[in-house]
Amino acid sequence: MKQRQQSWALLRRLVGLSWPDLPYLAGAFVFLTLAVIGETFIPYYTGRIIDVLGGHYNPDAFTAAIGLMCLYSFISSLAVGCRGGLFMFTFSRLNIRTRCQLFSSLVHQDLAFFQQVKTGDLTSRLSKDASLMSRSVPANANIFLRSLVKALGLYGFMLGLSWHLTLLTLLEMPFTMAAQKIYDARYQAVLQAIQDSMASSGEVAREAVASVETVRSFGTEKEEAQRYAAALAHTRRLKDRRDLERALYLLFRRLLQLAMQVLILYCGHQQIQDGLMTKGGLVSFLLYQGEVGQYVQTLVYIYGDLLSNVGAAEKVFEYLDRVPAVSTDGTWVPTMLQGHIAFQDVSFAYPSRPDLLVLQGVSFELRPGVVTALVGLNGSGKSTCVALLERFFEPQAGEVLLDGKPLHTYEHRYLHRQVVLVGQEPVLFSGSVRDNITYGLEGCSEEQVMAAARAAHANEFIDMLDQGLETDVGEKGGQLSVGQKQRIAIARALIRQPRVLILDEATSALDVESEAVVRAAVLSGGARTVMVIAHRMATVEGADHIVVLEGGAVTEQGTHAELMAHQGPYYRLVQRQLIE
Template structure:
């Protein structure tokens, strides 16, 4: 009977408890490795992104970075351990089954091997197209995510302009592009599976015909043929798995390539500085400084600026929109490097100072302060390793933020919500000022930082500035702020106006300089 001929030919079956224990240990080990790899890749990628220059973020969309950080790192980390698990298991079984098949019929064994190159060739052609579609899908999904983040993040603007339907249409178009790519991916997959099954069926028919000839010739028994076909069915499954692993590896190459591209990218920044003197006067010198953004190198924003910011004085930097005022503040924070000239802090290039030290000594309060989810205290002490509550409250009092902090239910430990959405605009600005003051910086930059403050709060801030010997740079348009400055610098199209030009000018800033000159005389 066929059962008698099959029994001595089947490989020995291991005991079920031992097999289950081994499979569980193997699978658990690979899952543990996968989680560790995923955590490590995400951590390294996030760390690499935070160290990139600002020009990189101007050229790369946030949605694309988020897709690389979430989707692509997951593909990378899951492929290696899971596929290695399946690959090793399938490889061992393929070798074992082929040894049994070879003992039954070498001729049929070599004939069954003809299916392998056909499968590899079909898989290779399919993988080239599949990988290209996957890359397009990644970009399309990232674009759809970018639309969602822009619409939700700027919901107030969307509502103000009644653009809800416009955003819905944008998202619908992005999803339609994703749907078309998904449909194309699934269609090509279905055609590939159909071709593979037709080849497999053809090989089965060919082997049956060859096996029948061997039975008639007396080289093979019926039971041997049946055993061979059963073994061949199993080995075909594992060979398909091996080929699929190869294709899956190629499909993940695109994701891994982009992640490793970001990991290996070197920021366009000078070597990190090491200067951290115990005392700093805060004297800032711009010596013939020119600058153009990396994305627009042929359009200079600053052209040969030369001026000095003195300790104990407040300098007002004024000028029309687009004249380069905010760029001056960015250079002073070492966010960009001058394309020409020198920017010195206490006689040393600002890039030579240690990163953490520099940003404790040079603090900025922007026109639109950025707060993070967490408590009031977390936002004031942001970036500081340790800071007492007394020091935090002193900074809040100097910024006139202590009044509304005391009225909160949990005081300093009240949650401000995502991006500080639980606070009013003026309250956000006061917290941002307190965040700068708690560092006791030697150089303080106020970029329209008092635009949302009332007169009393602004006057208190100016009184605090006048009591110290720190260097203060104010970028403002309010007459009260400008008139109280020790010196006024006027920017126009990236250039400082000379004294003669200011005295002969008829614009608002020129008249302010003329009034200050008359008061000094």
């Protein structure tokens, strides 16, 4: 009962999504009614023609019957085309609207969500499930209304021909409904399993393609192909089971229809002998009976189909309704920003491991005009500090302040225009070099783009490209080397003229000369706040202030000379690197 209530609640939400398309659905219903009226009269005049030909031939009656049958055929055909066109137009609008809403909801989710949900699952919901649920309302509304109006009209004509035979046809309905109910329950379960299996196989393919270098380096092409084949085989077995159950269900329906037709023929023959029906009337009734049985079965089937589409919609609505753990509804947009960052007693654990504190009472400051280096062994919490500063996550305790105000109070786009991160493995998007440098910005001039490229020491290799700034970088920047991608990412950061710049191993693939040019450009920001994470001691030694993390806590702070003289954790890190 609870599952049924949830399904109906989801169905009401699906109908609500179609509300903006109500005028088109109303127009489709008008054409549907005209089509049904025309189609309903065709069997009636077919019977009239048989009676005219079987009795005393009347040319006028024959011509009138033929003419009216042609007229109703033309009207119904024209109305059917208009009805189908409007329903397809409605489906297209609803599909685009649903997928846009889902994509917008996904890109606003917090980083923890994407770490917990596989990409293949998201793309499957976005491409397949969203289309399936979008199609359900206009398509099923089309079929349901057509079947309902047609069934009522046919039953009206059948009652006029013989109410005895009409009542007899109702015997088929309970058997049809019982079989449909059993089939729907099994179909919905196997459909959900198929959707999950297809999402799983898509994830296998995505992982292999995205990590093809790793696959090639370990020579595991055969194993990956076998893994994908196993996923497809599981999907095929589920589809075979679905097809077998459908075949058995259709066989039962056909046998039931055949039994009813034999019974109707026998009873109709008796009525003709008793003078209660004409031969043409029986032919018309049989034509109506064949159609009305189909429409009644369709009405019963639609219920199960709606429930199966509701199963596809359930996950989509779950993503649409999910509230991000990290909100982006801040409104503070100051006219002037100094760029003073303060970590105040910050403690943090990742959502996937809530019992393991990665940061414990971390406190330090990043000051304008000061380059601060964050150092420590792997797993000490450096990248976590960067993630909190970028608001990928929220700390469980303490606060991260920007100019004395918590980060969550700042307007989302403003904050990420002022606080910019360049990572070790920057992500570029398909498009030109210019598109990647100006990503998220509008109205950037040629001079601004080239100035940022020169500051990142990227202008030399850009000039050597066939089309310069208009050269396509390929998917994820695959046409460029790692060092070139890093320089474009740095240019993408510098063109924004941020007040706070975070460099997380951002120059690891650059040569010494390029790194020196980039470092000079970064430091030329005047009062800009800079935080650097690097393993090269030359980069760390040049910092104005060094913060040492160990085990998720700040163990010491100071300049390179001060920390070396103290001979604490930082001194041991330097000695360890020298030995290595």
